[in-house]
Structure formats: C-alpha cells, structure tokens
Amino acid sequence: MIYDVVIVGAGPAGMSAAVKLSQRGLAVLVVDEQPTPGGQIWRGIERNTTGPVLRALGRDYERGRALAASFRSCGAEYAPNTQVWQIEEGWSLYLSSNGKSRRIIARAVLLANGAQERPVPFQGWTLPGVMTVGAAQILLKSGGMLPQGQVWIAGAGPLPLLYATQALNLGATITGYLDTSPPLRLKALSKLPGAWRDIAGLAKGFRWLRELEKDGRLIRRASGLMAQGDGKLQDIEWQSGGVRHKAKADVLLVHEGVVPRIHETLALGCAHAWNSDQNYLAPELDRWGETSRVGLFVAGDAGGIGGWAAATIAGEIAALGIAGRLGVAANIDSLRQEARLDNRRKRALALRPFLNALYSPPGTTIPDDVIVCRCEEVTAGKIRDATRGMAPDPNAVKAATRCGMGPCQGRQCGYSVQAILAEQHGIPACDVSFFNIRPPLKPVTIGELASIENAEEIA
Amino acid sequence: MFKSVLDVPANAPDMTVVVNGVDTPAWNGETVASLLLRVPDAGRLTPVSGASRLPYCQMGVCFDCLAVVDGVASTQGCLTPVVPGMHIDRQHGRREL
Amino acid sequence: MDADIIVIGAGVVGAALAYGMAKQHHRVLVLDGADRDLRAARANFGLVWVQGKGADTPAYTVLTRESSDRWPSFLTDLTDLVEAKVDYSRRGGLTFCLGEAEYTKRAALIARTHNYGGDTDTEMIDRAALEHLLPAVKLGEEVVGASFCERDGVVNPLQLLAALHRAVALLGGKIMFRNPVNKISPISGGFRISTSQGEFHAPRVVVAAGFLTPTLTNPLGLIIPLRSERGQLLVTERLAPILPIPASGLRQSFEGTVMIGVTHETVQDTAVSVSSAAKLAKRAVRIVPALASARLVRQWGGLRVIPPDRAPIYAESADYPGLFAAVCHSGVTLAAAHATSLASTMATGRLSEEFAAFSNRRFDVQKCA
Numbered sequence: 001m002i003y004d005v006v007i008v009g010a011g012p013a014g015m016s017a018a019v020k021l022s023q024r025g026l027a028v029l030v031v032d033e034q035p036t037p038g039g040q041i042w043r044g045i046e047r048n049t050t051g052p053v054l055r056a057l058g059r060d061y062e063r064g065r066a067l068a069a070s071f072r073s074c075g076a077e078y079a080p081n082t083q084v085w086q087i088e089e090g091w092s093l094y095l096s097s098n099g100k101s102r103r104i105i106a107r108a109v110l111l112a113n114g115a116q117e118r119p120v121p122f123q124g125w126t127l128p129g130v131m132t133v134g135a136a137q138i139l140l141k142s143g144g145m146l147p148q149g150q151v152w153i154a155g156a157g158p159l160p161l162l163y164a165t166q167a168l169n170l171g172a173t174i175t176g177y178l179d180t181s182p183p184l185r186l187k188a189l190s191k192l193p194g195a196w197r198d199i200a201g202l203a204k205g206f207r208w209l210r211e212l213e214k215d216g217r218l219i220r221r222a223s224g225l226m227a228q229g230d231g232k233l234q235d236i237e238w239q240s241g242g243v244r245h246k247a248k249a250d251v252l253l254v255h256e257g258v259v260p261r262i263h264e265t266l267a268l269g270c271a272h273a274w275n276s277d278q279n280y281l282a283p284e285l286d287r288w289g290e291t292s293r294v295g296l297f298v299a300g301d302a303g304g305i306g307g308w309a310a311a312t313i314a315g316e317i318a319a320l321g322i323a324g325r326l327g328v329a330a331n332i333d334s335l336r337q338e339a340r341l342d343n344r345r346k347r348a349l350a351l352r353p354f355l356n357a358l359y360s361p362p363g364t365t366i367p368d369d370v371i372v373c374r375c376e377e378v379t380a381g382k383i384r385d386a387t388r389g390m391a392p393d394p395n396a397v398k399a400a401t402r403c404g405m406g407p408c409q410g411r412q413c414g415y416s417v418q419a420i421l422a423e424q425h426g427i428p429a430c431d432v433s434f435f436n437i438r439p440p441l442k443p444v445t446i447g448e449l450a451s452i453e454n455a456e457e458i459a
Numbered sequence: 460m461f462k463s464v465l466d467v468p469a470n471a472p473d474m475t476v477v478v479n480g481v482d483t484p485a486w487n488g489e490t491v492a493s494l495l496l497r498v499p500d501a502g503r504l505t506p507v508s509g510a511s512r513l514p515y516c517q518m519g520v521c522f523d524c525l526a527v528v529d530g531v532a533s534t535q536g537c538l539t540p541v542v543p544g545m546h547i548d549r550q551h552g553r554r555e556l
Numbered sequence: 557m558d559a560d561i562i563v564i565g566a567g568v569v570g571a572a573l574a575y576g577m578a579k580q581h582h583r584v585l586v587l588d589g590a591d592r593d594l595r596a597a598r599a600n601f602g603l604v605w606v607q608g609k610g611a612d613t614p615a616y617t618v619l620t621r622e623s624s625d626r627w628p629s630f631l632t633d634l635t636d637l638v639e640a641k642v643d644y645s646r647r648g649g650l651t652f653c654l655g656e657a658e659y660t661k662r663a664a665l666i667a668r669t670h671n672y673g674g675d676t677d678t679e680m681i682d683r684a685a686l687e688h689l690l691p692a693v694k695l696g697e698e699v700v701g702a703s704f705c706e707r708d709g710v711v712n713p714l715q716l717l718a719a720l721h722r723a724v725a726l727l728g729g730k731i732m733f734r735n736p737v738n739k740i741s742p743i744s745g746g747f748r749i750s751t752s753q754g755e756f757h758a759p760r761v762v763v764a765a766g767f768l769t770p771t772l773t774n775p776l777g778l779i780i781p782l783r784s785e786r787g788q789l790l791v792t793e794r795l796a797p798i799l800p801i802p803a804s805g806l807r808q809s810f811e812g813t814v815m816i817g818v819t820h821e822t823v824q825d826t827a828v829s830v831s832s833a834a835k836l837a838k839r840a841v842r843i844v845p846a847l848a849s850a851r852l853v854r855q856w857g858g859l860r861v862i863p864p865d866r867a868p869i870y871a872e873s874a875d876y877p878g879l880f881a882a883v884c885h886s887g888v889t890l891a892a893a894h895a896t897s898l899a900s901t902m903a904t905g906r907l908s909e910e911f912a913a914f915s916n917r918r919f920d921v922q923k924c925a
Contacts, residue, residue: 033519033538034538035540040518044488047487047488052464053464081538081540083538086830088829088830092830094830099531103830116516116518116520117516126510126512126515126523128502128511128512128513129460129513130515131513131514131515131516131517132515132516132517134516134517134518135514135515135516135517135518138517138518138537139461139493139496139517142488142489142490142493143463143486143488143489143490143493144463144464144486144488145461145462145463145464145489145493145496146461146462146463146464147460147461148460148461148462149460170464171464231511232511232513250460251460251461261520374515374521374523375522376507377505377507377508377510386718389721389725389731390721390733391588391733391734393733395598399598399714399717399718400714400718402811405791405853405854406522406853407522407525407533407793407851407853408520408521408522409853409854411520411521412520412521436856438828438854438855438856439828439830439833439854439855440833440852440853440854440855442519443533443793443851443852443853444851444852445848445849445850445851445852446790446792446816446837446840446841446847446848446849446850446851446852447837447841447847447848447849449790449830449833449834449837449852450834450837450838450840450841450848452830452834506793506794506812507794507811531849532849533793533851552796553794553795553796553797553812554793554794554795554796555795555796556795556796556798556846556847556849556850
C-alpha cells in the first residue's frame with residue numbers, strides 16, 4: 001500500500017497535520033513510539049480525564065484533549081508503539097513494532113517528532129537518581145508519579161517552573177529549586193513589547209516564581225552543580241551567593257532548555273542551520289516546512305523550538321504545503337491567508353524572543369572528569385587528550401574515543417563534543433560540524449533486519 | 460524513588476508484573492522505566508564499566524532504561540507499557556545472546 | 557625546502573609511510589584533506605589479513621605475508637613510542653562457508669594462493685573443527701566449514717591511525733589537517749605543493765591520498781588507475797564474548813560489538829541501504845543464529861581503493877624523479893611493510909626491485925597484451 005503522507009509523531013504538530021490532510025481525503029499514516037497520542041506535552045491526555053493529576057497539569061494540558069479527539073476520528077491510520085528506524089528516498093519508511101519490521105511507502109513524509117532536552121553534562125549526572133525535568137513530568141502525566149525523598153530541581157527555563165508548580169499542587173515536596181539562569185539582562189527586557197501579545201503566557205510564568213519564593217525554596221543564580229553518591233545520588237553541591245553549598249538529595253531533576261530532534265533530518269542529509277539564540281541546529285525549512293529534500297517536511301519543535309501552539313499551526317501549514325507538493329491543492333497561498341496562519345503563528349511565537357533572551361543557553365566549560373558520552377562513558381578530558389593537535393572534527397573525536405558510537409548515537413553528547421572542540425580551537429560552535437548520523441535511527445535487531453516484510457520489493 | 464499518587468489503599472494496582480523474579484504491583488499507564496525507578500536493583504549495569512544507571516529522559520533518547528523484557532534484551536523501558544504478567548529483568552553489562 | 561619528504565594523505569597508508577620515514581630521521585610533512593573527504597582509513601573492518609590475498613598476483617601474497625609477520629614488532633615499536641594502547645590480536649582467522657558449493661570454491665582459491673608461495677598457512681577445516689574453535693556459539697545448520705589461516709589477526713584500526721599520527725609528531729614530523737592539496741608542480745630540486753593554506757616544497761613527494769591520488773599524479777604523467785568499491789557493514793551493541801576468532805565477514809571487537817560485513821558494490825558513494833543491511837543480516841543469522849536477537853546500533857559504508865588487479869600500486873614517476881604514489885585497499889595489513897621497507901626505499905628516492913611488481917606500469921603491459 002502506498003500512503004500519500006506518513007507523519008512521524010503524534011504530538012501537537014503531527015495530530016494537527018493529520019487532521020487537515022485527512023480532511024482532504026489523502027491516505028495518511030501517523031507513526032508514533034508512544035502508546036497513545038499527545039506527544040510529550042499532552043502525554044497521557046486520553047487517560048487523564050479526571051482526577052487530581054489532570055487538575056494539577058493546568059490549562060495548556062487540557063487544550064490537547066480536543067485535538068486528540070479530532071485526530072482519533074479524522075480517518076488517518078494510526079500506528080502507536082512503533083519506531084521508525086530508517087527512511088529512504090522514494091519514500092520508504094522502515095517501521096518496527098512488537099519485534100517485527102516492515103517497510104511502507106509514502107509520497108511525502110512529515111517529521112513531527114519534536115524536541116529533546118538539551119544535554120548538559122556535569123559532575124555526577126549519570127548517577128541513578130539524576131534525570132531530566134521532562135522525565136519527571138512524563139512520569140507525572142503517564143502514571144501520576146511523583147518523586148520521593150529530598151527532591152531538587154536545578155535548571156533554567158519555563159519547564160522546571162511549570163513542573164515544580166504541578167508537583168507542589170499534587171502534594172509533592174520540593175526540597176529546593178536551583179535557578180541556573182543568568183541575571184536578567186537588558187536585552188531580555190527589550191523584547192518585552194512583542195511579548196505583551198501573549199499576556200497569559202507571561203502571567204503564568206510569574207505566578208510559578210512567586211509560589212516557590214514564598215516558601216524560601218528558590219535559590220537564584222546557582223552554578224557549579226555537582227551530584228555525588230556511591231552508586232546512586234546522595235548529595236548535591238552548588239555555588240550561590242558566593243558560597244559553596246551542599247545538601248542531601250534523593251532525586252535531582254535538571255533542565256537547560258529544549259533542542260529540536262535532528263537525527264532524522266541529519267541522517268537524511270537535509271541542510272541545517274545554526275540557531276545562535278539557543279545554540280542548536282535545526283533543519284532549514286521553506287515557508288511550508290519543506291526541507292532541502294523535496295517531499296520531506298518538518299513541523300513543530302523538530303524544526304525549531306516554538307511551543308505547542310506554534311506546533312499545531314506549523315502542522316496546518318505543512319499540511320497545506322504537502323497538499324501543494326502532491327498536486328491536490330492549487331491555491332495553497334490563498335488558503336494560508338484565509339486561515340490567517342501567519343498571523344496566528346506570529347502570536348504563538350510572541351513570547352519566544354523574550355524567553356530566548358531570558359534563558360540563553362549555558363556556556364560553562366565541561367570539567368575533564370565529567371562524562372560527556374553517557375553510552376560509552378567517555379569523559380571530557382579523554383576527548384581533549386585524544387584530539388589535541390587534530391582538526392576540530394567531531395567524527396575524528398568519534399573515531400579516536402568511541403564517543404557517539406553507543407546506542408544513543410550522539411543524541412546526548414553531540415553538542416557537548418561540538419562545544420569542547422570549539423573551545424579547544426577558539427572558534428564558534430557553529431563552525432564545528434555535528435557527528436555523521438548513521439542508520440538505524442533506532443537499534444533494531446539483526447533478526448528483524450533479516451526478516452523485513454515486503455523485503456522482496458526492496459531493490 | 461517515584462511513587463504514584465494513585466498508590467494509596469483506595470487505588471488497588473491494576474496488575475502484577477514480575478521484576479527480577481519477584482511479583483510486583485503495577486498500574487495502567489506505567490512503563491518498564493517507571494518500574495525500574497521504583498524497584499531496587501532493576502536498573503541496568505553498563506557494558507563499559509558496570510556502573511549502575513537508571514532512566515534519565517523517559518522519552519527514548521538516552522538508552523539508560525534498557526532492560527530485559529520478556530526475554531528480549533536491550534529493550535527501551537520507557538517505550539514499553541507494562542502489561543499483566545510481563546517479566547522484567549535487570550540488564551547486566553554486555554548482554555548475553 | 558619545508559621537509560625532506562612531503563606525504564599527501566594522513567590515512568593509514570600515508571601515516572604509516574610518514575612514521576617509517578620519520579623513524580629513519582627524515583624530516584616529514586604530512587598534508588591531510590578536508591573533514592568531509594573520503595577516508596577509507598576510518599571505514600574498515602580492522603583485519604590484518606593474509607588468507608585469500610593475491611590469488612592471481614603472487615607478489616601481493618608474498619608482501620602480505622611479510623607484512624603480517626612483521627606486524628607484531630611493528631606495533632610494539634609504535635605503541636612503546638606513543639605510550640598508547642592499540643588493541644591487536646593474532647589468533648588466526650576464518651572465512652565461513654555456507655553449503656558445499658561455497659566450501660569447494662573457497663578451497664580452490666586457497667589452493668591458488670599456495671601454488672605460488674609454497675607457504676601453506678591456510679587450510680580448510682570442517683564443521684567439527686570449527687565448533688572446537690568457537691565453543692561459545694551454536695553455528696547455523698548450513699555452516700559446513702571454513703578456511704583458517706594461522707597468520708590472520710585483527711586490530712582496532714582507529715586506535716592504530718591515532719597512534720601513527722602521534723608517532724609522526726613525536727618523531728619530529730608534522731601533520732597538517734584540513735589542508736587539501738590542489739596541485740603538484742615540479743620545480744628545480746623537487747616539487748611545489750599548492751594547498752588551500754599555502755605552498756610547500758620538498759625534494760620528494762609521496763601521494764597516498766586514496767581516490768584523490770590520480771587527480772594529483774595523472775597531470776604529471778604518473779597514471780594511477782583506480783576504481784571504488786563500497787563495503788557496508790553493521791555494528792551491534794556490545795555483547796558478551798562469543799567470537800574469539802575473527803572471520804572475514806564476522807568479528808567481535810575488543811569492546812564486544814559484533815561487526816557484520818561486507819558488501820562489494822561498484823559505486824562511488826558511501827551511502828548505506830536497508831537492502832544491504834537486510835542481506836548482511838540474513839547471512840549473519842545463517843552463520844550464528846543467536847545474533848538474531850542482537851541489536852544493530854549503526855551501519856556505515858566505506859569505499860575500497862581498488863586498482864585493476866586489486867593488488868597495491870607503488871609507483872614512481874619516470875619524468876619527475878622523487879614523485880611517488882602509494883595506494884591499496886589493504887592499508888591496515890600492509891602498514892608494517894609500509895612503515896619499514898616501503899618507507900625506506902621511497903626515502904632513498906628510488907623504489908627498490910622488491911616493489912617492481914607493484915609498479916603502475918604493469919597495467920600498460922596488460923593493455924598491450
């Protein structure tokens with residue numbers, strides 16, 4: 001069977017595009033690793049229909065319900081619990097679910113696989129008990145789970161604030177919140193006029209801050225975070241107010257912003273550009289979300305961080321772009337205008353410049369003894385040693401240290417290697433390339449590979 | 460390390476799974492990864508140094524939640540919803556075939 | 557003059573030559589290309605391999621054996637100097653045969669290599685002997701036997717390359733990365749090398765730049781015919797030890813990952829395909845069925861540098877003495893020979909008689925014949 005469109009990701013962007021494309025009568029398949037729709041932001045939206053968890057998650061979460069319902073009834077085929085492990089020109093997509101792989105064909109592909117947290121290595125970050133704020137929020141959304149014991153949050157950005165408020169509302173105890181964001185600078189304030197278009201978003205942010213400050217659990221301008229313990233997290237240390245502090249800890253939740261998931265677009269050879277506000281690579285997209293490869297589109301955070309509202313609009317825009325590309329709609333420009341998509345998008349992104357300036361990416365040098373590559377346990381020092389006198393080439397680092405050769409294939413270490421090389425050579429990070437991304441996109445078994453269905457069709 | 464707000468006497472567990480050979484209660488919506496967080500000694504030991512790890516990202520990009528699920532090693536726990544009777548075992552270092 | 561010898565290409569061929577020359581107290585400058593240039597040195601299986609080589613080119617068989625026998629001491633000297641680890645073992649190697657037809661074909665090829673050299677280092681072994689060598693695996697039903705060569709070994713090729721680079725620097729040589737060469741021009745007393753970062757001069761130049769070699773040497777009349785052949789391979793997650801003896805398409809690295817290969821495709825890019833992955837996986841599972849549950853972590857491809865008869869080309873310019881070319885697809889196995897006898901002879905300015913069979917002029921003869 002040949003689909004018109006395969007969408008990877010059933011989050012805000014993916015669901016939005018699926019609804020629009022199905023309305024045009026196109027054959028759409030949506031593939032997602034999760035068991036139910038919603039992406040990360042609306043994780044578990046179908047399960048959390050009543051109860052304390054839903055109440056605690058707030059209004060933004062509830063917004064996902066209607067879209068998830070539309071998605072379910074729009075007529076698109078939906079393959080949950082399914083991983084895409086390779087995409088080839090033509091387009092062939094290789095999917096794995098329940099231990100079996102199959103190949104499907106589509107005329108166009110939309111990648112809506114979202115973002116991941118920016119990996120920021122620090123002493124002890126691989127200890128059991130240290131995890132991302134996003135991870136904690138996923139546990140909250142999918143199982144109503146809350147961290148126990150001495151719980152610390154450390155980071156910068158809207159997400160840790162949101163999570164802290166949600167958890168506190170459910171009766172969790174947050175021992176302390178270390179705000180690592182740099183002091184508010186003039187450039188952040190100067191972006192404010194544009195941000196007033198999104199008053200609800202700003203007000204939300206300030207309410208969260210007040211909650212924490214009230215209880216004396218908010219520590220500003222924290223730095224030098226270290227996690228310590230024997231085989232698991234037991235203490236943390238940090239610097240604030242000119243003094244070094246130490247405290248017991250059972251759980252440490254960290255967050256330093258989100259970055260687009262680019263492994264798929266890198267593996268497919270799409271052109272990427274460096275976003276210097278937030279120090280990440282994102283695929284270059286035209287105004288319809290098409291990448292440098294014809295028929296391959298990206299929508300949502302995978303194309304650049306913008307949040308859920310911008311993602312749903314990007315899904316609509318991409319749906320139009322794909323319809324145009326497939327030749328089933330001749331008037332996509334006027335349709336775009338009629339739906340006021342650009343205006344809506346502008347509004348949805350109004351707060352971004354302010355947030356970007358407020359939460360500029362951290363720039364600390366990674367100490368030598370800190371693990372950079374979690375999979376292969378390669379430290380920053382080992383990377384520096386191995387590449388002294390060599391070109392600033394991450395692939396040379398990979399060859400010399402195995403950094404980036406483990407199962408995550410550089411998702412947790414790619415930017416760190418870039419930063420280390422940039423520093424070593426005195427050049428900006430954007431002048432250092434990223435790892436060569438090799439298939440498979442997910443570690444499929446040799447047995448599955450040997451027995452792909454429809455294999456006889458493969459040239 | 461993590462406990463469900465549903466883990467109160469009024470909310471009986473939805474199922475039983477087997478972790479490292481021991482019967483363990485679980486709830487709908489949980490994944491293997493959330494079990495690794497609440498059952499001791501279930502997290503993987505790395506194949507490089509044997510260091511102990513627990514899930515880090517819960518979204519499939521860190522691979523620290525690998526476990527042996529119903530006999531299949533190197534399964535990403537965070538992408539595997541629990542079902543009744545599921546067998547979950549700690550993944551020790553370099554896996555055996 | 558910037559150096560006694562300029563070596564163009566810091567891959568395993570260039571680096572081994574530079575190391576050998578620096579060891580003999582020559583001033584060496586190595587110029588390496590752009591980050592995205594094709595780099596066979598970073599894309600190989602790591603075999604230090606003798607069996608089956610040079611079945612129709614006896615000099616190649618002899619050179620390969622010599623290099624293989626020199627390898628342990630070559631490596632010890634190298635690692636002693638750089639004080640770094642390079643994983644290497646020499647316990648013999650296998651080529652699996654599935655079914656009687658494969659076995660017979662393989663036996664015939666091995667017999668051909670013996671006919672010339674007289675040295676019978678490779679033998680055909682049956683399934684029972686194979687099971688004895690590999691007690692930890694259950695072999696697939698179709699495995700009838702293998703060819704086994706006691707000289708074969710494996711190395712971590714990336715560690716090898718890094719060690720060679722370090723050694724060159726330690727011995728007073730210099731490697732300039734990100735310095736692609738545009739042109740070689742003869743001048744009085746030697747050559748001028750024009751690169752993106754300036755000009756360099758030396759009385760002798762060795763071009764060991766893989767596929768880029770002909771673009772640099774052909775304009776000067778030193779014609780190096782090459783074609784590319786892609787090899788794709790699969791690498792699994794780290795596994796508990798199961799394969800103590802390496803095979804040509806299946807070996808377990810020192811870290812525990814299993815490498816499954818390799819294709820032979822007449823193409824010019826390093827893209828990989830699912831169809832090749834599926835083919836490689838199918839064969840691997842026929843040899844060791846338990847591999848079916850191992851997870852594939854990455855797949856990549858490299859381009860072999862293939863002269864017309866597959867044997868190396870060591871050439872010197874007749875018109876411009878001091879200009880050499882060195883290309884082959886077995887730079888890892890031949891690293892020992894390159895670092896010793898080939899380095900010596902190139903440093904003297906003339907290729908010795910021992911390398912006459914590898915001259916590029918042998919292809920002219922074939923054209924005439």
